[in-house]
Amino acid sequence: MNRNELENINPDIFTRMPDREFTEEEFEIENLPIDQREVFDHIRDIKDPEHPMTLEELRVVELSSIELYKILSRKKGRKVMKSIAINHGNFVDDKANYCHVQFTPTIPNCSMATLIGLAIKVQLLRLLPARFKIDVIVTPGTHNSADAINKQLGDKERVTAALENMHLHAVINECLLFPEPQFIPRFVERALEETNKSEHQKVRYIQHSRQHIESYRRWRDIIYGDEKKWKSSLAYNV
Numbered sequence: 001m002n003r004n005e006l007e008n009i010n011p012d013i014f015t016r017m018p019d020r021e022f023t024e025e026e027f028e029i030e031n032l033p034i035d036q037r038e039v040f041d042h043i044r045d046i047k048d049p050e051h052p053m054t055l056e057e058l059r060v061v062e063l064s065s066i067e068l069y070k071i072l073s074r075k076k077g078r079k080v081m082k083s084i085a086i087n088h089g090n091f092v093d094d095k096a097n098y099c100h101v102q103f104t105p106t107i108p109n110c111s112m113a114t115l116i117g118l119a120i121k122v123q124l125l126r127l128l129p130a131r132f133k134i135d136v137i138v139t140p141g142t143h144n145s146a147d148a149i150n151k152q153l154g155d156k157e158r159v160t161a162a163l164e165n166m167h168l169h170a171v172i173n174e175c176l177l178f179p180e181p182q183f184i185p186r187f188v189e190r191a192l193e194e195t196n197k198s199e200h201q202k203v204r205y206i207q208h209s210r211q212h213i214e215s216y217r218r219w220r221d222i223i224y225g226d227e228k229k230w231k232s233s234l235a236y237n238v
Contacts, residue, residue: 011051011106014059017044034128036066039099042127043120047175049112060103060116065139068096097131099124104139113143117153118162119175 020037040063044056055061101120105113121136128134136153138146152158163169 006050007110007112008050008107011053011058013053013057016054016056017063034068034096036063036068039066039068039101039124039128043101043123046116046119046123049115049119049171049175055103055116055120058106060106061101061120062104065102065104067100069098069100070096071098071133098133098135099128100135100137102137102139104142108142108144110143113138113145114149114152115168115171115175117149118159118168119172121153121159122163122172123176 020041040061043061044054046055046061047053048055048058048060051058101124103116103120105116110116117136117138121134124132124134124136137150140146143149152162163172
């Protein structure tokens with residue numbers, strides 16, 4: 001993009017949080033719970049469609065803007081839901097089935113806001129288990145067209161229709177994928193060698209995407225064959 005076409009020529013840039021460190025012991029845990037930080041790790045390195053920075057570096061997404069809930073009941077036609085907020089630090093078992101993410105465009109008239117929201121939603125639909133209901137909205141008061149954007153992001157049919165546009169789908173994938181190989185822990189390499197699955201398309205996909213590597217649950221499920229737990233695809237599924 002030509003510099004003269006940039007909407008926000010000089011955005012503020014923020015420091016990246018240290019990477020989360022996982023151990024071999026955590027890798028072996030059968031039911032490692034999905035927490036707020038894991039969701040953040042999935043979306044923090046999404047590339048901004050306008051600038052060569054990540055959503056975290058532009059503070060479009062923050063750890064505090066993510067919530068996980070257990071939905072107890074939902075009535076059709078009503079927005080009222082009974083739910084239990086998950087204690088992100090110390091919950092015992094993995095009961096969450098609702099993920100709520102807010103994102104903050106860098107300027108109130110950002111024309112890329114819908115695209116950014118779609119990228120976040122697609123990433124989480126690909127990576128979180130199928131039981132999750134995923135809501136992505138603009139942080140209240142941060143965009144002039146927040147209501148319209150939120151309506152589109154919350155409409156399953158409109159999201160599906162938007163992603164049937166092959167150009168838009170390609171742009172979103174460019175935001176999600178990182179071309180350079182990333183570090184793979186030695187205990188993961190050993191597991192791959194033992195099972196001879198190093199050429200599995202999902203493993204190769206993960207090897208080229210930093211945010212995927214940080215969730216070792218995905219590795220374990222691939223390596224040991226339980227891929228039904230791992231809702232990930234190079235194609236979009238609503």
